[in-house]
Amino acid sequence: xxxxxxxxxxxxxxxxxxxxxxxxxxxxxxxxxxxxxxxxxxxxxxxxxxxxxxxxxxxxxxxxxxxxxxxxxxxxxxxxxxxxxxxxxxxxxxxxxxxxxxxxxxxxxxxxxxxxxxxxxxxxxxxxxxxxxxxxxxxxxxx
Numbered sequence: 001x002x003x004x005x006x007x008x009x010x011x012x013x014x015x016x017x018x019x020x021x022x023x024x025x026x027x028x029x030x031x032x033x034x035x036x037x038x039x040x041x042x043x044x045x046x047x048x049x050x051x052x053x054x055x056x057x058x059x060x061x062x063x064x065x066x067x068x069x070x071x072x073x074x075x076x077x078x079x080x081x082x083x084x085x086x087x088x089x090x091x092x093x094x095x096x097x098x099x100x101x102x103x104x105x106x107x108x109x110x111x112x113x114x115x116x117x118x119x120x121x122x123x124x125x126x127x128x129x130x131x132x133x134x135x136x137x138x139x140x141x142x143x
Contacts, residue, residue, distance in 0.1 A: 001106040003050040009105075013098050028080035029099040030056035032073055037118050039064035045115060048107040070124030093127065101131035 001009075011022040034042045034057040042064055046054035068076075078084050078092045104112040112132060119125040 001050065003052040006050050006053060006102060006106060009102050010099055013102070014095055025081055025095045026053060026099055027056045028077045029096045030103075031080060032076040033100070033115070034058060034064060035066045035076070036068065036073060037064065037115055041114055041118055045103070045107060045111055048111065049103065050106075069120075070127065073125075073128075097128060097131045100128055104129075104132045 007019060007022050007026065010016075010026055011019060014022065014025065016022045016025070030053065037045075039058075042057045046057040049057070074089060074092055074096070077096055078088060081092060081095065083092050100112070112129065116125075116129055119128070
């Protein structure tokens with residue numbers, strides 16, 4: 001998947017009107033995820049993504065392997081995305097889930113499972129993978 005396909009898929013699924021908003025959402029989610037996971041996993045995940053996007057997981061991160069909970073993850077994504085109103089939280093969570101689902105489609109099988117294994121199972125992190133775990137409905141274009 002190249003940059004245009006990746007961003008186009010995210011933009012379409014999030015129904016965002018502009019590419020700039022889409023890239024901002026992708027950057028916010030992947031930069032924050034890059035802070036939470038270990039550097040090696042960030043590099044592995046980034047290796048399968050378009051060059052313009054892989055930097056968000058690796059190069060833009062000051063420190064990998066930080067320990068913060070799901071709520072802090074959403075707070076950081078919201079701040080980076082510029083969605084800080086109380087009503088924006090559900091949108092931010094949906095953006096993050098959708099972006100991670102597209103990352104899952106763009107990376108080798110099992111790569112997302114390695115990311116999931118680094119995150120606590122009891123702090124709401126399962127929500128991040130909700131769209132990956134959901135079976136695709138017939139006729140949704142996923143065939």
